[in-house]
Structures are given as C-alpha cells and as structure tokens.
Amino acid sequence: MVEAIKGKNVIVTGAAVGLGYAIALRFAQLGANVVLADVAEGLLTAAAARLASLKLNYATVAVEAGTAGEAMVERCIDAFGSLDALINNAMLFPEVCTPQMTPEQLDHVACFNLRELERATQAAARRMMRHKRGGAIVNIGTDDVMPFTRASGVELAPHDIKVNAIILNGTGLTLAHEGVAETDLANAAVFLASDARGAMTGSALTVEHKLATVNHRA
Numbered sequence: 001m002v003e004a005i006k007g008k009n010v011i012v013t014g015a016a017v018g019l020g021y022a023i024a025l026r027f028a029q030l031g032a033n034v035v036l037a038d039v040a041e042g043l044l045t046a047a048a049a050r051l052a053s054l055k056l057n058y059a060t061v062a063v064e065a066g067t068a069g070e071a072m073v074e075r076c077i078d079a080f081g082s083l084d085a086l087i088n089n090a091m092l093f094p095e096v097c098t099p100q101m102t103p104e105q106l107d108h109v110a111c112f113n114l115r116e117l118e119r120a121t122q123a124a125a126r127r128m129m130r131h132k133r134g135g136a137i138v139n140i141g142t143d144d145v146m147p148f149t150r151a152s153g154v155e156l157a158p159h160d161i162k163v164n165a166i167i168l169n170g171t172g173l174t175l176a177h178e179g180v181a182e183t184d185l186a187n188a189a190v191f192l193a194s195d196a197r198g199a200m201t202g203s204a205l206t207v208e209h210k211l212a213t214v215n216h217r218a
Contacts, residue, residue, distance in 0.1 A: 035075055
C-alpha cells in the first residue's frame with residue numbers, strides 16, 4: 001500500500017480534527033503530499049503543527065462554504081503541482097437531535113453536506129480531466145451520498161477518475177467509540193484512493209462500526 005500512495009497529491013476536507021485528521025495523517029505517513037482543508041482555521045493550524053513535528057509533507061488551506069472546492073484545488077496545485085485524489089470528509093453536524101430540529105435546520109444540514117461535497121468533486125474532477133492522468137474521489141458519509149457517487153462514478157469513468165464512497169452505518173460523531181478505530185477508516189480511504197481498488201467506481205465500502213468490519217458494497 002505504501003508504494004501505491006507514495007508521492008501522490010491528496011486533498012482531505014474536514015482535516016483539522018477527528019476522522020479527517022486521521023485520514024490526512026495516514027496518507028502523509030504513507031508518503032503522500034497532503035493538503036488539509038477545513039473551515040476552522042485555528043484547529044487547522046494546530047493540526048499542521050502536529051504534522052510538522054512528524055516531518056511529513058503537507059500544506060493547509062482555510063476555506064469557506066461556497067468557494068472551498070476551487071480554493072483547495074488551487075492550493076494543492078500551488079503546493080504540489082497536480083492533484084491525484086480528493087477525500088470528501090467534511091460534514092456539518094447539528095447541535096440538536098434530529099427530532100428537535102426545525103425544517104430550516106434540516107434543510108441547512110442536508111444542503112450543506114451534499115452541496116459542498118458536489119462542489120469539491122466538481123472542482124477536483126475539472127483539474128484531473130485537464131491534467132489527463134486520472135484520479136480518485138472518495139466521499140465519506142451516510143447513504144445520501146450514494147446517488148451522487150454512482151452518477152459521478154459513471155460520468156468520470158471515461159477519464160479514469162474513480163469515484164467511490166465510505167458509508168458510515170451510525171453517526172460519525174460516535175463512530176470511534178462504537179468499535180472502529182479512526183485508523184481503520186483512514187486505511188479504507190487510502191485503499192479507495194490507490195490503484196489497489198482496481199476498476200471499482202460508483203461503489204462503496206460500508207463500515208459496520210459495531211462489528212469493526214469493512215465490507216464491500218456495490
């Protein structure tokens with residue numbers, strides 16, 4: 001797996017803390033050049049300091065909703081020259097339980113999570129198509145990311161851009177406490193971003209977190 005990732009240029013969104021940071025760290029440990037993208041600039045600075053202490057290759061970009069896709073892609077090109085993989089990990093979690101959410105809050109969460117994922121995918125795919133060297137896009141979330149993952153996987157396949165997903169069966173907030181270590185999820189992201197996944201596209205790895213297993217899902 002090391003040789004499959006070493007030297008690749010990878011963007012990880014929501015990379016300042018938690019699962020996003022674990023994914024970015026794993027890619028960097030395997031020799032990838034990683035761009036950490038997040039809206040939380042202070043937390044991003046702290047994450048960068050941790051990677052710097054480990055002497056790993058990274059760059060950071062503080063982003064804003066609506067313009068994040070283009071900003072992170074440009075940062076990757078400026079820092080490393082090209083883009084090989086995008087890990088769409090950023091998700092907005094409400095501060096109240098779903099039954100207590102207002103219709104406006106429900107719409108905001110749903111629209112933010114899918115819209116930002118779609119915009120990031122669009123920006124990354126455009127650059128990958130321009131460079132004509134293929135690439136990988138990994139969407140992390142619940143079942144609602146699958147329609148877009150399947151559609152974009154089919155559309156981008158002729159350009160050798162593979163689009164797959166990691167589906168979390170359970171809430172991302174409590175996932176690490178339910179039996180799956182963040183490193184396991186990070187390794188799943190590494191697999192889907194590497195050539196080891198073969199021709200797999202428009203599909204998903206479903207994480208059954210209570211059993212700590214990862215199963216292929218077509």
